[in-house]
Amino acid sequence: MDHPATHVPPTPADIEKGTGVLELSSRSTSPENISSSPEPHAPIPIPPKLSRWNQRIESLSGLEARGITRVLPHERHGHSVMGYIQMSLLWFSANISANNLAVGLLGPLLFGLGFLDSAMCSVFGILVGSAATAYMSIWGAQSGNRTMIVARYFMGYWPAKLPCILNMILMIGYGTIDCIIGGQILSAVSGGSMTIVVGIVVVALISWLVAVFGMAIFHVYERWAWIPQVIVLFILVGSAGPSFNPNLQNTASAGAITAGRLSFFSLQLSVPVSWAAASSDFYVYYPESTKKWKVFLMTMTGLTLSFTFVNMLGIGLASGVATNPLWDEANKISSGALILAGYGPLKGFGKFCGVIVALGVISNNIPGTYASALGFQVLGRYGKMVPRYLWVCVIVLIYFICAVAGRNNLFDILQNFVALMGYWTMVFVAIVLQEHLIFRRPGLAGGFDWTAWEDKTRLPLGLAALVAFLLGWVGAIIGMYQNWYMGPVAAKVGGVGADIGVWLGCAFALVVFPPLRYLELKKYGR
Numbered sequence: 001m002d003h004p005a006t007h008v009p010p011t012p013a014d015i016e017k018g019t020g021v022l023e024l025s026s027r028s029t030s031p032e033n034i035s036s037s038p039e040p041h042a043p044i045p046i047p048p049k050l051s052r053w054n055q056r057i058e059s060l061s062g063l064e065a066r067g068i069t070r071v072l073p074h075e076r077h078g079h080s081v082m083g084y085i086q087m088s089l090l091w092f093s094a095n096i097s098a099n100n101l102a103v104g105l106l107g108p109l110l111f112g113l114g115f116l117d118s119a120m121c122s123v124f125g126i127l128v129g130s131a132a133t134a135y136m137s138i139w140g141a142q143s144g145n146r147t148m149i150v151a152r153y154f155m156g157y158w159p160a161k162l163p164c165i166l167n168m169i170l171m172i173g174y175g176t177i178d179c180i181i182g183g184q185i186l187s188a189v190s191g192g193s194m195t196i197v198v199g200i201v202v203v204a205l206i207s208w209l210v211a212v213f214g215m216a217i218f219h220v221y222e223r224w225a226w227i228p229q230v231i232v233l234f235i236l237v238g239s240a241g242p243s244f245n246p247n248l249q250n251t252a253s254a255g256a257i258t259a260g261r262l263s264f265f266s267l268q269l270s271v272p273v274s275w276a277a278a279s280s281d282f283y284v285y286y287p288e289s290t291k292k293w294k295v296f297l298m299t300m301t302g303l304t305l306s307f308t309f310v311n312m313l314g315i316g317l318a319s320g321v322a323t324n325p326l327w328d329e330a331n332k333i334s335s336g337a338l339i340l341a342g343y344g345p346l347k348g349f350g351k352f353c354g355v356i357v358a359l360g361v362i363s364n365n366i367p368g369t370y371a372s373a374l375g376f377q378v379l380g381r382y383g384k385m386v387p388r389y390l391w392v393c394v395i396v397l398i399y400f401i402c403a404v405a406g407r408n409n410l411f412d413i414l415q416n417f418v419a420l421m422g423y424w425t426m427v428f429v430a431i432v433l434q435e436h437l438i439f440r441r442p443g444l445a446g447g448f449d450w451t452a453w454e455d456k457t458r459l460p461l462g463l464a465a466l467v468a469f470l471l472g473w474v475g476a477i478i479g480m481y482q483n484w485y486m487g488p489v490a491a492k493v494g495g496v497g498a499d500i501g502v503w504l505g506c507a508f509a510l511v512v513f514p515p516l517r518y519l520e521l522k523k524y525g526r
Helices: 012-017 048-058 081-095 098-109 115-136 139-143 161-189 196-213 215-243 254-273 279-283 292-320 325-333 335-341 344-378 381-385 388-405 410-439 463-479 490-495 501-524
Strands: none
Touching: 081 215, 081 292, 081 344, 098 115, 098 161, 098 254, 098 292, 098 335, 098 344, 115 254, 115 279, 115 292, 115 410, 139 279, 139 292, 161 196, 161 335, 161 344, 161 388, 161 410, 161 463, 196 215, 196 344, 196 388, 215 279, 215 292, 215 344, 254 292, 254 410, 254 490, 254 501, 279 344, 325 335, 335 344, 344 381, 344 388, 410 463, 410 501, 463 501
């Protein structure tokens, strides 16, 4: 729930929890955040019992009460070396997980690519996707606003709700994948005595507990959670490495190989870029003087190291399926069983390592749960009435139900959902990049007034961005290649079809946005 800031110097606990009493408005009472325009909405009355109940919950030690309210400069912590290191640790810890390892499996197993082709597509796809997310992360410290609030400065107050909804769907989808992967591994460790559903419950409950408490607990968790993951994954390298087949060749036809390379590259790009619409959320407590290049570099480092490591492991495991009968049998059960089979030579200790790997998906699940809960508050005044921790409960319940329903179809979810979500994210980043570098570049009048985050009269109308975003989707649709649909342009690639939706979507947005935005500024002046 959002609270007005006081003029009393905040304690560290106050900074994490926010200050004030339960109310609808997210506007700060600080002079910096007062505009001459009237409040956009009248406050919605809160029943006294509900207000008292909420205050008791938010008084719990360590629980973050703040919602989408802008974090003012005096409410943030200072510069520190550990603060910058934490940026990298956050992303490294969140993504060195089994669900990302499972994406690496798809190169050899789904697209028929050899070890070298899979590795090259993976590395370069990760670099491009990570760069986009690292770019979007620079706005958190500078503005003090969450990513989907920052989106209002590029797409307008009302149009920005569209990427907000899509981002919530995206994060819920990844929560579903995390729960399924964790459940599969835990079930495989137990020899089938524990069902996948029970494993899903374990992952969802721990994710819920950390995400409910919010930023302070979340950062502490991510600061240390990567250590056991790195240890057990290096053990996996030693245990499974002898069965990796770095000489694995492409198994498809020449045209299919070209299509497979393009599709797998796009898929690898789509995974790290999926964080782009949430990446600023975790930096709002950093000083506004934080250097953009440092934010970009530390975020990029954490993303690329984690994604590259686990994807190379996934490609290695997939390369051994054709020559290792035990791995082949495990792969027919689930990707979680295949990961556990890699620990096979270690017997009981290998099962223990499998449990650690399964619990590692929680680190990936927590940031998405946190960000999607904030999305409900971004959608409007009634969403802001509900405290953040309650929206966390709703999000966890949704992806728990989805995970239980889709637990036997993980590969289809990975192939279709991840790529589908990558389309809109890259279009969104393309629009932000153009608005920033063309229309608000340093030296031009205007810039960004971060105090206007909730004032519709001082934000762009967003007509140009909305049209460019929708036309970007048109490009994505004619270029997408999924099990359930193949676009007319995608069907012509390599003679067998390939996924080029990301590239066509970006191209459409890059072409149409600048002239439309120029006309919008000329007519409306904002």
